[in-house]
Amino acid sequence: MSLVSETARGAGSRSGSGAFLPVAPGKKPAAAGRISLANIVHSYSREAAPVIDGLSLSIEPGEFVCLVGPSGCGKTTLLKLVAGFEFPEGGQVVVDGSKVERPDGDRAVVFQHSNLFPWLSVRGNVELGPKLAGIGRAERREISDRLLDMVGLEDAAEKKTWELSGGMQQRCSIARALATDPAIILMDEPFGALDAITRERLQDEILDIWRNSKSTIVFVTHGVDEALYLGTRVVVMGDRPGRILLDLPIGSFGAETGGDVRRSVRDSTAFLDLKRKVRDTIGHSGKEED
Amino acid sequence: MSSNFIKIDEKYSGQEAPGSPAAGPQATLAAGATAEPQVFPPPNGAARYDTPVESGSGQRGRKRPGRVPRWVKQVAVQLSAIAVLIGIWWAIAAAEVWPPLLLPGPQDVFQQLFVITGYHDGIRGYSNYFLQEHLWYSMSRLLQGVAYAIVLGVPVGILLAVVTPLKWIFGPAIDFLRNLPPLAYFSLLVIWFGIDDTPKVALLFLAAFPPVVIATADAVRSVPGERVNAVRMLGANRFQTILHVTVPSVMPEVMTGIRLATGIAFTTVVAAETINGIPGIGGMVSDAQRYNATDVVMLGIIVIGLCGLAIDTLIRLADRLLVPWRGH
Numbered sequence: 001m002s003l004v005s006e007t008a009r010g011a012g013s014r015s016g017s018g019a020f021l022p023v024a025p026g027k028k029p030a031a032a033g034r035i036s037l038a039n040i041v042h043s044y045s046r047e048a049a050p051v052i053d054g055l056s057l058s059i060e061p062g063e064f065v066c067l068v069g070p071s072g073c074g075k076t077t078l079l080k081l082v083a084g085f086e087f088p089e090g091g092q093v094v095v096d097g098s099k100v101e102r103p104d105g106d107r108a109v110v111f112q113h114s115n116l117f118p119w120l121s122v123r124g125n126v127e128l129g130p131k132l133a134g135i136g137r138a139e140r141r142e143i144s145d146r147l148l149d150m151v152g153l154e155d156a157a158e159k160k161t162w163e164l165s166g167g168m169q170q171r172c173s174i175a176r177a178l179a180t181d182p183a184i185i186l187m188d189e190p191f192g193a194l195d196a197i198t199r200e201r202l203q204d205e206i207l208d209i210w211r212n213s214k215s216t217i218v219f220v221t222h223g224v225d226e227a228l229y230l231g232t233r234v235v236v237m238g239d240r241p242g243r244i245l246l247d248l249p250i251g252s253f254g255a256e257t258g259g260d261v262r263r264s265v266r267d268s269t270a271f272l273d274l275k276r277k278v279r280d281t282i283g284h285s286g287k288e289e290d
Numbered sequence: 291m292s293s294n295f296i297k298i299d300e301k302y303s304g305q306e307a308p309g310s311p312a313a314g315p316q317a318t319l320a321a322g323a324t325a326e327p328q329v330f331p332p333p334n335g336a337a338r339y340d341t342p343v344e345s346g347s348g349q350r351g352r353k354r355p356g357r358v359p360r361w362v363k364q365v366a367v368q369l370s371a372i373a374v375l376i377g378i379w380w381a382i383a384a385a386e387v388w389p390p391l392l393l394p395g396p397q398d399v400f401q402q403l404f405v406i407t408g409y410h411d412g413i414r415g416y417s418n419y420f421l422q423e424h425l426w427y428s429m430s431r432l433l434q435g436v437a438y439a440i441v442l443g444v445p446v447g448i449l450l451a452v453v454t455p456l457k458w459i460f461g462p463a464i465d466f467l468r469n470l471p472p473l474a475y476f477s478l479l480v481i482w483f484g485i486d487d488t489p490k491v492a493l494l495f496l497a498a499f500p501p502v503v504i505a506t507a508d509a510v511r512s513v514p515g516e517r518v519n520a521v522r523m524l525g526a527n528r529f530q531t532i533l534h535v536t537v538p539s540v541m542p543e544v545m546t547g548i549r550l551a552t553g554i555a556f557t558t559v560v561a562a563e564t565i566n567g568i569p570g571i572g573g574m575v576s577d578a579q580r581y582n583a584t585d586v587v588m589l590g591i592i593v594i595g596l597c598g599l600a601i602d603t604l605i606r607l608a609d610r611l612l613v614p615w616r617g618h
Contacts (some may be wrong), residue, residue, distance in 0.1 A: 083519070083523055084522075085519050085522075085523075102522070103519065103522040103523040103525075104523070104525055105523070105525030107523065108523060108524075109519070109520070109523045111516060111519075111520065113516075115516050115517060116520075117517070117520070117521075117534075117535070118615035118618040119538040119541075119613075121616050128521070128524055129524035129535065131527060132521075132524055132525050132526050132530050132534070133525055140555075159617070160614070162615065162618035174386070176524070176525075179524075180524055203588060206503045207453055216499075270466070
């Protein structure tokens with residue numbers, strides 16, 4: 001909080017002087033982080049059948065939406081459309097009232113493979129976003145200190161990215177994404193390549209981050225358990241063409257209980273019922289889950 | 291095989307008395323094996339399965355302090371090999387299988403090193419230039435040729451990668467140039483530029499240019515899209531994307547291209563200096579050939595070879611400093 005008063009010059013930050021403080025609660029404009037997809041049609045080549053055909057989805061600020069579905073159902077494509085890496089052939093992607101026309105620091109992406117810049121140190125990776133936005137050196141340093149501390153990489157700040165383990169690389173990737181103080185965090189199977197223990201730990205960390213930042217999170221995953229544990233809403237997609245089969249507001253299992261009672265949550269009747277429901281939906285779409 | 295069986299017996303005895311590892315027949319074992327009593331006794335009659343364990347503990351012993359490091363061994367073996375080679379050369383020369391004019395001994399070549407690095411019988415070096423001066427002129431030509439190739443080759447490579455019609459036009463031209471032997475167009479360069487330094491530098495430039503262009507163009511084309519997306523989602527504009535991702539992404543491949551180009555230019559130096567090449571190490575060699583100064587020719591070859599190795603080592607060092615992330 002003190003950072004804001006010290007540096008009230010708003011150097012190119014998109015959402016005023018409160019930007020770059022992802023942990024500061026209530027700093028973000030209340031409306032930031034609304035995603036609206038309307039009648040999306042998208043295909044990779046003109047000849048091929050559309051990957052996504054007539055999909056509509058509305059996401060409110062602060063939601064934690066998990067997208068599950070079989071491989072090739074267009075989950076990742078959907079994420080790319082929201083990120084602005086690709087553009088739909090039909091329909092509109094609107095974020096906070098404006099059409100998505102290019103990627104932006106307001107919509108951070110955490111990739112399946114950490115996708116860090118190997119020529120930069122861990123800290124350099126985290127500081128790149130603020131640097132591109134014209135934030136001064138001292139303030140960048142404060143941002144990276146705070147975020148690296150948040151993801152538990154404070155001792156690895158000066159390391160090369162390839163010296164980190166897979167879990168640490170993904171932590172760094174999360175810190176890098178948070179450094180631009182995004183209203184929306186898009187995560188594409190971010191824990192898919194990690195071992196089970198690291199994955200569970202990072203799941204709880206991302207819940208912490210979500211609680212503190214009030215960002216909207218769209219999380220693509222293969223795992224039904226993961227989706228139910230993390231999300232406040234689970235959207236099940238079917239393939240050929242990609243469409244929404246089930247849109248399930250579930251409250252939040254992980255977010256309200258915390259990681260220490262993970263096991264009891266997963267064994268609870270409510271969780272298992274939902275899990276059956278999601279699995280049945282995926283099963284009925286004619287493809288088994290990966 | 292029999293020695294292996296003896297060792298296994300010794301290990302069994304060590305197994306029986308783990309408290310005294312240095313006692314008894316174990317003292318005769320290799321240093322690496324003595325300190326460790328077998329934790330898992332090999333099953334009876336399965337002696338052969340145990341032998342790898344024996345050699346494994348021996349390897350662990352090699353890393354212990356006090357042993358000769360591997361690189362020292364390597365250098366020692368390499369130096370010995372060179373010494374043997376020079377010995378054979380000396381023996382053949384001394385036996386005068388061929389007349390000394392054709393095959394001077396190593397001592398003659400070595401003596402030339404002193405003759406042409408200083409004044410000898412009132413003559414300054416070779417053809418009025420010391421060996422180091424010949425080398426210096428050649429190296430400065432090489433440096434100029436390669437420098438032009440880098441300064442022009444990198445932007446041209448980027449352009450060819452980005453502007454597709456340019457690739458259609460100039461891609462085959464670059465390939466054409468790359469496949470020409472430098473001597474083929476040297477005559478043309480002499481006709482155009484005379485016999486001074488210009489055609490030589492131009493030749494080295496033309497030899498070094500294609501590898502730099504091709505490496506750069508390939509590198510730019512193969513920048514991973516995900517990496518570009520990663521910087522764009524941080525809010526980078528087009529210029530920032532090029533500066534912060536494209537440039538560092540292509541650097542490893544460009545450095546490889548430069549290393550390749552320097553090597554090709556270096557092998558072209560002697561060809562470039564066949565006409566009016568003095569001062570120049572290649573000129574020295576071709577001039578000495580005209581006068582059957584075989585010892586000077588051989589000295590020139592050795593110096594050129596060592597110089598090439600030195601330059602390649604320097605570039606590899608620079609590569610390690612400039613692109614430590616290579617391969618990641």
